[in-house]
Amino acid sequence: MSVEAELRERLQAALAPVELHIVNESHMHNGHHGSPGTGESHFRVRVVSERFAGLSRIDRHRLVNEAVADLRDRIHALAVKATTPGE
Helix, strand or coil, X not given: CCHHHXXXXXXXXXXXXCEEEEEECHHXXXXXXXXXXXXXXXXXXXXXXXXXXXCCHHHHHHHHHHHCHHHCCCCCEEEEEEECCCC
């Protein structure tokens, strides 16, 4: 399974998002230090979930990172925007 598919699966299961957008930005980082050259190492995610209600930005990011923690050895960079449906 691709890293992107695994990200999607894990975030869906952990956060039950009403919106989930994942953008693979790995092509913009080819040859950079730390980039494994796999084509699946740099991602930007936008997650809209009720689970974020009442949480700080840091706590929202923690939830996202906890959901994908076992993928971190395959992901060099993960940019996160986490909001509630009303934001």
